[in-house]
Amino acid sequence: MDYHPEVLFDELTIKNRIAELGAQITHDYAGQEIVVVCVLKGAFVFCADLIKEINLPIRLEFISLSSYGDKTASSGEVKKNLDITGKIRGENVLVVEDIVDTGLTIETLFRDLSSREPRTMKLASLLFKPEKLKADVDIDYLAFEIEDQFVIGFGLDYAQRYRELPYIGVLNQA
Numbered sequence: 001m002d003y004h005p006e007v008l009f010d011e012l013t014i015k016n017r018i019a020e021l022g023a024q025i026t027h028d029y030a031g032q033e034i035v036v037v038c039v040l041k042g043a044f045v046f047c048a049d050l051i052k053e054i055n056l057p058i059r060l061e062f063i064s065l066s067s068y069g070d071k072t073a074s075s076g077e078v079k080k081n082l083d084i085t086g087k088i089r090g091e092n093v094l095v096v097e098d099i100v101d102t103g104l105t106i107e108t109l110f111r112d113l114s115s116r117e118p119r120t121m122k123l124a125s126l127l128f129k130p131e132k133l134k135a136d137v138d139i140d141y142l143a144f145e146i147e148d149q150f151v152i153g154f155g156l157d158y159a160q161r162y163r164e165l166p167y168i169g170v171l172n173q174a
């Protein structure tokens, strides 16, 4: 392949930041159980590492949304490919996302999940690109804010590739 990712955040930097977020979440929800909703596919690596840093009882759910197809710009249309299987009514829901770009994915997801009446609903995201934000989105637990550039690795893909990289990188066409 003709691409050579440049490292933006290395493995150790990500690990340390996730440990900080886990400690903050553990503190904020002390004495309660949370339902973590992992947004597939991109958030699976972040979510797997984050839940190991949360010292509380957790019920894990998965939901799959897509908005990009195989392109690097959002199509603006959010499709639900897979829904959670458990109930969230009356629960503390923590949605775990890979990246908030336009915010349309998370806005659509929050509208959908709120209609199921959780007790509380918060958002954890690995990355945030504020420049393209079009929706009203608050990120309660954010690992890193980045510039408007296309990133891959640590679960994030370009045309379904690079998810396995242990770091977050930027694609530079060689």
Ligand code: IMP
Residues within 6 Å of the ligand: 042, 067, 068, 074, 097, 098, 099, 100, 101, 102, 103, 104, 105, 106, 149, 150, 151, 152, 156, 157, 158
């Ligand atoms: P939004 O709806 O524009 O906020 O886009 C959110 C979704 O687009 C994320 O969950 C990712 O799957 C994808 N996405 C946005 N920016 C990037 C990127 O830089 N790299 C890989 N995927 C991205």
